[in-house]
Amino acid sequence: MLNELSITLNNETNTNELAIKIASKIDYGTLLYLSGDLGSGKTSFARGLIHALGFDGKVKSPSYSLVEQYSLNIHRVNHFDLYRFKAPEEWLESGFNEFIDGKDINLIEWPEKAYPYLPTPDLLMNWQYMDSNKRKVSITASTDRGNECIKELI
Secondary structure, three states, X not given: OOOEEEEEEOOHHHHHHHHHHHHHHOOOOOEEEEEEXXXXXXXXXXXXXXXXXXXXXXXXOOOOOOEEEEEEXXXXXXXXXXXOOOOOHHHHHHOHHHHOOOOXXXXXXXXXXXXXXXXXXXXXXXXXXXXXXXXXXXXXXXXXHHHHHHHHHO
């Protein structure tokens, strides 16, 4: 069973194309972790994914608000950015676990800031900055749902 895929993205257009592909393969209830250095493409990917899922408004980075929510029909996309967390317990104190409900799509940037309190993601996307335009993303599936998504990306 395939559970990991590595992709080189040569520009922001490639990042957006990946977001569109993944958006077409995920379903409500999917949990994605976006890990990697500052400037490695996590927020650009999240913006592309949210738009590809059908949101047509402005997609803001949740760096200061910690979470931004986007309504899509009867479901939502919750986009978290945990960069500003000082301790993992802040995840519990924030009440954000209630958002991980099996109905909404959840994107969590900087998930390592809340370990060990986060649930297992369907997909872990680890972003690496290669140069001013190139990025490498390693996608690891942790669930059957994640494996189905990766299988479809090849």
